[in-house]
Amino acid sequence: MTQASAASTPPAACLDRLRQEVLDPGLCVACGACLGLCPHLLLYDGQVAAPDPCGLADGRCIDLCPQNPGPDPRQRRAGLQAARGLGDEAPLGPVRRAWWGRAQAADLGGRAQYGGVVSALTALALEQGLIEEAVLTQAGQRGTPEGVRVRDREGVLACAGSIYAAGGSLQALNQALAEPAEHPLGVVALPCQSLAAAAMGAHPRYPAGRRLKLVIGLFCTMNLSARGLRQVLGQAGVEGAVTRSDFPPPPAGVLVVTTRRGVSEIPLEKVRPITLKGCAFCPDLTAELADISVGAAEGSPGWNTIIARSRTGQDLMELALAKGLVEAKAVPEESWAHLTAAAAGKRARAGSAREEINHG
Amino acid sequence: MADLTKLAPGAAVLLQGNEAIARGALEAGISLAAAYPGNPSSEILESLADSADSAGIHVEWSANEKVALESAAAASFTGLRAMASMKQNGVNVAQDFICNLNISGVRGGLVLVTCDDPSGISSTNEQDARFISRLASLPLLEPATPEECLAMMRFAFELSEAIGNLVVLRSVSRLSHTRAGVVPGELPAGRALPYWDPKTRWFTVPVVPRHQVMLDKLARARSIMAASGFNRYQGPDRPDLLVIASASSALYAAEARRMLDVEGRVGILKLGCTWPLDEDMILSRLEKASHVLFAEEIDPFLETEIKALYAQNAPRLGVMNFFGKGSGHLPLIGEMTPGKLAGAMAGILGLSWLPVAKDYRLQATQLAQGMAAPRDLAFCPGCPHRASYWTIKQTLAVDGRQGIVSGDIGCYTLGLHPTGFERVNSVHCMGSGLGVASGLGQLKKLGFKQPVVCVVGDSTFFHAALPGLINARWNRSDYVLVVLDNSATAMTGFQPHPGTGVTATGQPGVAVDVESFCRAIGLPAQVVDPYDLGAAQEALYDALQQPDGLRVLIFRRVCALVQGRRGGHPWRMSVDEKLCRGEDCGCHRYCTRVFRCPGLVFDEARGRAAIDEVVCVGCGVCAQICPAGAIKAQAKEDAA
Ligand SMILES: Cc1cc2nc3c(=O)[nH]c(=O)nc-3n(C[C@H](O)[C@H](O)[C@H](O)COP(=O)(O)OP(=O)(O)OC[C@H]3O[C@@H](n4cnc5c(N)ncnc54)[C@H](O)[C@@H]3O)c2cc1C
Ligand code: SF4
Numbered sequence A: 001m002t003q004a005s006a007a008s009t010p011p012a013a014c015l016d017r018l019r020q021e022v023l024d025p026g027l028c029v030a031c032g033a034c035l036g037l038c039p040h041l042l043l044y045d046g047q048v049a050a051p052d053p054c055g056l057a058d059g060r061c062i063d064l065c066p067q068n069p070g071p072d073p074r075q076r077r078a079g080l081q082a083a084r085g086l087g088d089e090a091p092l093g094p095v096r097r098a099w100w101g102r103a104q105a106a107d108l109g110g111r112a113q114y115g116g117v118v119s120a121l122t123a124l125a126l127e128q129g130l131i132e133e134a135v136l137t138q139a140g141q142r143g144t145p146e147g148v149r150v151r152d153r154e155g156v157l158a159c160a161g162s163i164y165a166a167g168g169s170l171q172a173l174n175q176a177l178a179e180p181a182e183h184p185l186g187v188v189a190l191p192c193q194s195l196a197a198a199a200m201g202a203h204p205r206y207p208a209g210r211r212l213k214l215v216i217g218l219f220c221t222m223n224l225s226a227r228g229l230r231q232v233l234g235q236a237g238v239e240g241a242v243t244r245s246d247f248p249p250p251p252a253g254v255l256v257v258t259t260r261r262g263v264s265e266i267p268l269e270k271v272r273p274i275t276l277k278g279c280a281f282c283p284d285l286t287a288e289l290a291d292i293s294v295g296a297a298e299g300s301p302g303w304n305t306i307i308a309r310s311r312t313g314q315d316l317m318e319l320a321l322a323k324g325l326v327e328a329k330a331v332p333e334e335s336w337a338h339l340t341a342a343a344a345g346k347r348a349r350a351g352s353a354r355e356e357i358n359h360g
Numbered sequence B: 001m002a003d004l005t006k007l008a009p010g011a012a013v014l015l016q017g018n019e020a021i022a023r024g025a026l027e028a029g030i031s032l033a034a035a036y037p038g039n040p041s042s043e044i045l046e047s048l049a050d051s052a053d054s055a056g057i058h059v060e061w062s063a064n065e066k067v068a069l070e071s072a073a074a075a076s077f078t079g080l081r082a083m084a085s086m087k088q089n090g091v092n093v094a095q096d097f098i099c100n101l102n103i104s105g106v107r108g109g110l111v112l113v114t115c116d117d118p119s120g121i122s123s124t125n126e127q128d129a130r131f132i133s134r135l136a137s138l139p140l141l142e143p144a145t146p147e148e149c150l151a152m153m154r155f156a157f158e159l160s161e162a163i164g165n166l167v168v169l170r171s172v173s174r175l176s177h178t179r180a181g182v183v184p185g186e187l188p189a190g191r192a193l194p195y196w197d198p199k200t201r202w203f204t205v206p207v208v209p210r211h212q213v214m215l216d217k218l219a220r221a222r223s224i225m226a227a228s229g230f231n232r233y234q235g236p237d238r239p240d241l242l243v244i245a246s247a248s249s250a251l252y253a254a255e256a257r258r259m260l261d262v263e264g265r266v267g268i269l270k271l272g273c274t275w276p277l278d279e280d281m282i283l284s285r286l287e288k289a290s291h292v293l294f295a296e297e298i299d300p301f302l303e304t305e306i307k308a309l310y311a312q313n314a315p316r317l318g319v320m321n322f323f324g325k326g327s328g329h330l331p332l333i334g335e336m337t338p339g340k341l342a343g344a345m346a347g348i349l350g351l352s353w354l355p356v357a358k359d360y361r362l363q364a365t366q367l368a369q370g371m372a373a374p375r376d377l378a379f380c381p382g383c384p385h386r387a388s389y390w391t392i393k394q395t396l397a398v399d400g401r402q403g404i405v406s407g408d409i410g411c412y413t414l415g416l417h418p419t420g421f422e423r424v425n426s427v428h429c430m431g432s433g434l435g436v437a438s439g440l441g442q443l444k445k446l447g448f449k450q451p452v453v454c455v456v457g458d459s460t461f462f463h464a465a466l467p468g469l470i471n472a473r474w475n476r477s478d479y480v481l482v483v484l485d486n487s488a489t490a491m492t493g494f495q496p497h498p499g500t501g502v503t504a505t506g507q508p509g510v511a512v513d514v515e516s517f518c519r520a521i522g523l524p525a526q527v528v529d530p531y532d533l534g535a536a537q538e539a540l541y542d543a544l545q546q547p548d549g550l551r552v553l554i555f556r557r558v559c560a561l562v563q564g565r566r567g568g569h570p571w572r573m574s575v576d577e578k579l580c581r582g583e584d585c586g587c588h589r590y591c592t593r594v595f596r597c598p599g600l601v602f603d604e605a606r607g608r609a610a611i612d613e614v615v616c617v618g619c620g621v622c623a624q625i626c627p628a629g630a631i632k633a634q635a636k637e638d639a640a
């Protein structure tokens, strides 16, 4: 839309724009940022839908959606970074400090995805009162992930481990923020969700968003459709609840899925078709808008890569170190270079995907 | 309806057209009447049902119109008089039987009453069912008044027995539902015992010679009908304009003639016996006029046939001018009115005729609108169909594969409109929803990726859905059937149906339930309460996710109006103004703008939703859709 026509035509309804730009072209990544705000946006079994018109021009859904690029996606990210006093450094986002680390707590053993740093930091933030409630992600009905609200260590541990599927878990965050309460909140968020969380915190018509005090980000290359994954697992004869899943580093070329009956390997060719289309447009590997971001540690199973971005994130990590909850070491230079290259690659791929859609 | 046997012979009473038809049948001594409900015909069987005990006859709602006529024919074969009544669509359902029965013939007088619905006021079409007479070579009677309804019914049975064939009597909405003075005649004293001589057979072969027999019967009917006195001419001997009219249109024509003050110039030939044509009488009138206007509803039936008759006699009659639907002087669609006829007459006669002035009409409409509550064509407050369509809309949305809904005939046809969230994609005739779904359910192998839901009401299920369902089962069609079971034939006025286990006369029948039927063909049917939105959505979602084949859900909740008569719904509803989000982001009038139960209103002054306590029945469904939990349901007992 040109400037001139924008001035003369009334602004399109927010929900219509969300439909047009995100839902109809299939770019929704089911982060959940638009859910739980109003009854028009529905989530069921990992799918987001909006069957009815809402009619409002200035609703919040479209503003919170990480997949709504706006005229300049980079500028949008830079603006949100600037709103919290940080920069938009390429390609890893703001970095205050980085470590390799792993949690010490014995009760994390086996349940955490890698080093358990995410769970350890979340539990610590709750214990310290930095936050009183955290929104995490857990397998719900049918194995589809969903947002859950936890207030203690036990709740955090129940959510440990990664589910490689999208389930709109930020819906629970909006629901928590809609309640008449004052307490501070935290969230464990994928990169798309970290962007959405930053948008909530900065949105002028979302005052409750200021209650969001901590975003622990997860690294992410891409996510899968929950229904698609269920189908693929079904076809591969995997039955029963999945207790653990992982994409081991190349050259493995498989998704490893553990159930009570055993371990199965699903070749990546089966997984690719159920990858969310919208993920191809996401430029963010390391959750650049989080307070602290956590991912795998290349070649070091059982360890995490940790990037503190904000003061809050760094303080939390340092407190964990001081308390002996997490042990840490320096990130090997080669590994950091790989991560940087991977992040640059994701930014570049997203850029060309966006170009293609705009001009193709 | 009332017991029509109680009317005193010779004493004028006000009777509805449909009641007069029923009384005429009683006076003719019918022993069996069967029908399937449908506006505008339903009251015929209802009043016969209320008279059945005193008359000592069998009256039934049948599962469909074809079965109704077949049952009536059976009585006729045993020598009894019988009838079947239906709306125009029903004639289509019965048509296959009609087009064979006409060849085999009948013994006891047998009359088919069709009530047509010009303008489709309560129908899915505005079909002219008179063509069944033309198609099946059967005598056709068209009464214009309740008085004629009664007289023509008596005549119809005599005629049927005289020629040994079925006779068709056709009414229209305005006649069926108008009330006028009627003088009832005597009821018959006794009736013969039904007996079928085992040596007699009713069948259609050999076809060709029997076809000739059928035509001979029609020819005999022509002369009997000509002597009936139901065809009358009124007007100057050599009119400037001859109007040939049938049924209500004959009355409208007389009114138009009066309005234009042209009684001295316009003659009206009112035909009550419209097939076969009384050719002699019609030709004798054509000889004395050169301009002819046809007035009838709905299609140009008489117009076409009389023009053909003219063509046959043109050398003798010379050049004539015909006006009507063919010439464009009258519209081919919609009900006839005196105004339309006056316009046509004035045009032909070269008179100036000012119908209602445009701005007057506009003003009158606006004034009338101002007096009516703003309300669209909507499900009743508390209607389970609203809840069911809500579930279908929400579930197909989150299913995300652009599901299609194949609809059927009943109250739930309104799912086409905003009250059903426009969540119906196709509607045609009774049972066709299942046939269409059955076909859609085969297209997966051709690349059709959208899931299919079919909705059918409980009454329609028994009427015409079963072959479609069996076909789908047999051929492994892939769709989800949702039976919207409100335990009533609500659309047409709460007549019982096979599922209710009660007969037309209120006697206990044997209830045939949907799930037993489904189970019998190997389809486990899950019963869900549509008022429980969460449970219903879950059930439908699960059904949609099942990989292949036919799945059946029964959304069972009694019609809100029936529930009203049974003591009402449990909740007293209210809106907590502090919680209601009004027009803000986070709602924007969701309940009144999207859910749209008439029990909910938006209080513009306060910017908050409110319950219209007069309209709300207290079903409690809306409390489940409010995102803020502002709509509160309190048990009526506690509230009282
Ligand atoms: C979809 C997905 C893709 C990922 N891709 C990469 C990658 O490419 N490279 C990489 O280094 N790391 C990736 N990760 C992150 C990695 O799997 C670990 O979550 C991370 O290293 C933290 O490990 P941990 O042992 O500290 O986690 P834990 O202590 O086990 O905590 C895991 C946390 O993840 C949250 N979680 C689980 N599933 C989801 C989900 N679907 N959405 C949102 N939150 C969820 C849980 O709430 C829990 O708090 C991905 C994670 C997910 C969910
Ligand atoms: S990407 Fe997130 S915010 Fe955008 S439409 Fe999907 S769920 Fe909603």
Ligand code: SF4
Pocket: B381, B382, B383, B573, B597, B598, B599, B600, B611, B615, B616, B617, B618, B619, B620, B621, B622, B623
């Ligand atoms: S309770 Fe709600 S849905 Fe039910 S009738 Fe009243 S206003 Fe309508």
